[in-house]
Amino acid sequence: MDFGFSGQDELFRMEARAWLDAHVDGERDRRSWERALGSAGWIGLGWGEGGYGNRTASLTQQVAWAEEYARSGAPARSGHIGENLLAPTLIAHGTDEQKARFLPPVAAGEELWCQGYSEPGAGSDLAGVRTKAELDPDGRTYRVTGQKIWTSLAHEADWCFVLARTDPESARHHGLSFLLVPMDQPGRIEVRPIRQMTGTSEFNEVFFDGARAEHVVGGEGHGWRVAMSLLGFERGVSTLAQQIGFAAELGRVVRTAVETGAADDPVVRELLVRQWAELRVMRWNAMRTLGSSGEAGAPSVAKLLWAGWHQRLGELAVRVRGAAAGVGPVDWSPSAPYELDAAQHLFLFSRADTIYGGSDQIQRTIIAERVLGLPREPKGAA
Template structure:
């Protein structure tokens, strides 16, 4: 394939770079580089303001398809939503320029990149008209209510239950979700719940939209991790009202799998740009410390670089292909980047020797134990092969759905 960018892409790159440089000033300039993986709880207020700035500039939803229906009423979406669209290569260009200038990590990415395309594919016209414009303006933040204490990678084991609400319409949802990023700040949550009593596995599930501002019915508890941060949360639902069901009652599994399949392509490339920046910092530390004199460490650094380039070519290759739940591409991508990032975290600590284990801490009595950047990377990446579908689950999907091998005994 030809992975080069054309003249239109160059023009778009200049437009994106000019806009970012003009708007990344003041408090936004001070927030550059914050809020990434492992630090999603940082600077939420300024990042929310930045989200609205992106909305006013027309930079949210540039890759959304089905434009006429997705836009809704012009009075609701405003000029910003209608002002800019982008091809696949231009979406890559925007992601590259955004990462190059280290703009604040997005707090609206779940709504823009997961919920919105799902509504475009499975939602009703009324749902698109209601929920897409606030996302496009950078006003509505979403979180994802999938995993549960007993149903993490095995999503079909969901136990959260929803029953019809005859008084107010919709559903009443009761259960617990876990590892929910941005739940403390989100306005809405899309929740996978069991709407058919007695159903099992992927049958009887529905994809529900739940407002988070329901005191007494929704409680959010931060989860403190070994890295010292609390970007994940537990969400407890006690009869919470769900206003909408997407794709029809009982079709939640198909909608949920369709959403997960969207976590590839441009989204994967955005992630890899961040990985490249992390790798550059690790390599610089290795050069400055003289660790590159060790042929084993040097070979591992080169391998990390080569594997990252391979992942990029693979992601570019799959851009524009038909998105499906059984082609294996999302599972292959997850296996590749999960293991790669985990190995990078290990390298970040190893190249520093003993200092990587101890760090420049203040050992006086009562002082807090702080982690440096490499240590946070090491600890956070231990989870990369687990969250979002563990390696074991991804291998089962590839084996059973793509290769047609016998199902794993249960």
């Protein structure tokens, strides 16, 4: 695919840049920022002509917006799960009633979502979920009971899309349903933040104790098909925006290497050049796969490329800092603030890159089986 930007794309880019320059404010909280994005029509650029309150943009214009957003220093999005995961899934599998109910609040930045997939013992092996949903006698309300883990932004979310087992006699990917669960159910839903090595808590455990859900996407028992469809939307245009952030991080590492003298070491220089070259390869690969239609294994290849790259960058970031990279807070009392500099945060957070979103081992298995046609890996008893 020729992924050049047209004159119209560049005009769109200039409009996006001007709006971001005028509205990015470090003092604004994340929820009000989502509303600002929604009121200006910047949410849901890739949804197509749906009449749900969002402007439409071509693929190249979506890339331009994502790149300008990453460059602007705008806040990390708290609405991206609803915009980039739930919304395309509803457009593909939801009823007209579900689209009319849930898409406009996402486009307006009014309702935030989280993803209820992973469980203890069912992370990369998603077919092993044990969270159950039982249909009430009224025939329209489900009672959801179980535990989800590594749930990003659950502490901020208004809704959660949950993969749950609606057929108690089923096993593996059979008998699952894709439910939309409101999070404001005191006594029925508990969210517990998970403190990470970085001291932050973006991830959470979520416990459902008879939580009510009335909406099933794709029909009861078809949750696996819907869930897999959603994962196909997970790595799209946002991958290119992610790489803008990676380039900024690499730039900081290079500047630090020059300032500390680490760049005088030929081995360090080679590592820096390799990081730069691999980042260019990732960009070209992302552009190539954006222009393809359902290329087998493409999301797994992309995940393998960026996860290992980012982890190596974290290691390089502390290496060029030298001994200073090992210095932490002076006051180690439990009440002391847990503060890390950018290099330390990058190193610690990137430890998880090769695990979350599908571990490297899982991605390699997908590529081996679905792309190379190798024999399937033996599965244990269900």
